[in-house]
Amino acid sequence: MADSYYDPKDLRKFGKISEWSEELGTKFFDYYGAVFKEGALSAREKSLIALAVSHVVKCPYCIDAYTKDGLQKGITKEEMMEAVHAGAAIESGATLVHGVQMMNKYDKLSM
Amino acid sequence: MATKSLKAKGNELAESNKQLDILNGGIFAEGELPFFKDKINEIGHFPLRPKKLEILQINVGYMCNQVCEHCHVDAGPDRKEIMTRETMAQCIEIIRNTGAHTLDLTGGAPEMNPDFRWFVEEAAKAGIKDFIVRSNLTIIRANKKYYDLPDFFKKHNVHVISSMPHYTRGKTDKQRGDGVFDKSIKALQELNARGYGMPDSSLRLDLVYNPSGAYLPGDQMALEADFKKALKEDFDIQFHNLFAITNLPIARFLDYLIASENYEDYMYSLVEAYNPAAVENVMCTNTISISWDGWIYDCDFNQMLDLKVASKVKHIKDYNEDLLNDRNIIISQHCYGCTAGAGSSCQGTVA
Ligand code: SF4
Ligand code: SF4
Numbered sequence: 001m002a003d004s005y006y007d008p009k010d011l012r013k014f015g016k017i018s019e020w021s022e023e024l025g026t027k028f029f030d031y032y033g034a035v036f037k038e039g040a041l042s043a044r045e046k047s048l049i050a051l052a053v054s055h056v057v058k059c060p061y062c063i064d065a066y067t068k069d070g071l072q073k074g075i076t077k078e079e080m081m082e083a084v085h086a087g088a089a090i091e092s093g094a095t096l097v098h099g100v101q102m103m104n105k106y107d108k109l110s111m
Numbered sequence: 112m113a114t115k116s117l118k119a120k121g122n123e124l125a126e127s128n129k130q131l132d133i134l135n136g137g138i139f140a141e142g143e144l145p146f147f148k149d150k151i152n153e154i155g156h157f158p159l160r161p162k163k164l165e166i167l168q169i170n171v172g173y174m175c176n177q178v179c180e181h182c183h184v185d186a187g188p189d190r191k192e193i194m195t196r197e198t199m200a201q202c203i204e205i206i207r208n209t210g211a212h213t214l215d216l217t218g219g220a221p222e223m224n225p226d227f228r229w230f231v232e233e234a235a236k237a238g239i240k241d242f243i244v245r246s247n248l249t250i251i252r253a254n255k256k257y258y259d260l261p262d263f264f265k266k267h268n269v270h271v272i273s274s275m276p277h278y279t280r281g282k283t284d285k286q287r288g289d290g291v292f293d294k295s296i297k298a299l300q301e302l303n304a305r306g307y308g309m310p311d312s313s314l315r316l317d318l319v320y321n322p323s324g325a326y327l328p329g330d331q332m333a334l335e336a337d338f339k340k341a342l343k344e345d346f347d348i349q350f351h352n353l354f355a356i357t358n359l360p361i362a363r364f365l366d367y368l369i370a371s372e373n374y375e376d377y378m379y380s381l382v383e384a385y386n387p388a389a390v391e392n393v394m395c396t397n398t399i400s401i402s403w404d405g406w407i408y409d410c411d412f413n414q415m416l417d418l419k420v421a422s423k424v425k426h427i428k429d430y431n432e433d434l435l436n437d438r439n440i441i442i443s444q445h446c447y448g449c450t451a452g453a454g455s456s457c458q459g460t461v462a
Contacts, residue, residue, distance in 0.1 A: 038333075068326050072322070073329040074329060
């Protein structure tokens with residue numbers, strides 16, 4: 001057993017999740033592959049979305065994977081950082097918008 | 112960017128057998144990753160055999176005006192190995208009689224060979240269909256004596272293939288050195304002005320893209336579209352095709368992978384991206400590579416690893432195309448670079 005929760009080498013083993021449930025694993029990877037193909041959005045645009053979401057869900061594997069994917073697709077570091085900020089802005093906005101709930105509750109409870 | 116070749120620095124990776132030790136040892140010898148031989152055996156392609164010879168690739172020397180960090184040739188201004196006129200004359204004989212339709216001159220910077228122009232003039236007369244010179248672009252702006260190269264290329268109807276790491280200055284200069292981007296842009300504009308790379312022009316200008324780091328190239332068509340759009344919008348530059356080429360773990364790129372602790376991950380990426388469909392058309396199946404001193408190799412990569420062809424014909428002085436084509440190709444783990452994703456060759460993807 002590893003003595004830490006995250007090991008970069010584990011990303012290489014991602015595909016192995018299918019070994020314990022072939023059916024669901026295959027469904028997942030087929031779906032995943034289809035999502036990131038060129039479509040109404042380009043594969044490049046989707047890669048940037050994935051990078052932003054990786055930061056928001058704070059998945060170190062995804063951050064490694066989509067930084068590399070971005071490099072492969074010729075995405076610049078400026079574009080990558082803007083994507084991360086877009087994710088961060090939504091995340092902080094999502095926190096802050098709850099301030100309205102706090103204000104509502106405050107007002108309701110106060111005379 | 113590097114300033115000296117590994118050879119000039121006395122780096123042990125300048126030795127081809129040190130490189131082969133690494134490629135055959137470590138994660139492969141320990142069984143973590145499969146040997147290339149076993150992978151292609153699974154699909155009945157071992158031993159790997161040539162098909163019809165289509166391309167003669169001649170390396171006229173390792174001297175270069177640049178010292179790019181990823182260079183698999185370990186080229187640079189300090190490399191003195193260049194082809195003599197005598198060897199060139201032997202090559203011309205071969206070009207006259209070959210069944211190949213394409214001649215591909217590479218280096219180093221081939222233009223730095225003092226007999227380069229003589230060779231091009233003679234080779235252009237030898238009746239080959241497609242005559243390629245791999246030009247790094249900056250050479251055209253490196254010194255006054257090279258300023259007329261675009262005219263010279265045009266005069267001999269040479270097909271120019273040039274390397275361009277990215278359409279932004281930052282990424283280009285990081286891989287190839289300060290000022291490389293601006294010089295390359297200027298050189299491309301000069302070529303465009305002669306008609307090179309223009310839509311419908313018969314003067315072919317293609318670009319080569321290879322990643323500036325430990326990752327594989329993305330989709331060639333998508334990259335080509337991005338390059339075309341950016342170069343046209345920003346600099347009014349046009350070109351025909353973009354070839355996305357994978358960096359093979361050889362020479363300076365291998366040194367970089369090891370020094371940056373990316374070697375294992377990179378080899379995993381290559382093996383993971385292994386595409387059996389690419390095996391059939393790897394470059395060595397239709398190309399041979401000739402070195403500055405006339406030795407014959409399965410490809411430019413094997414040349415740098417000093418793996419001469421497994422044939423009775425090892426040198427151009429004994430050249431015999433039929434005999435040469437009846438051989439087994441020498442492979443090692445660097446070959447995974449040719450079969451990753453859509454595959455990779457000097458002409459771009461193969462699958
Ligand atoms: S990659 Fe090309 S331009 Fe760069 S050092 Fe090597 S031969 Fe010269
Ligand atoms: S590295 Fe050379 S020998 Fe190996 S597959 Fe590629 S072209 Fe063939």
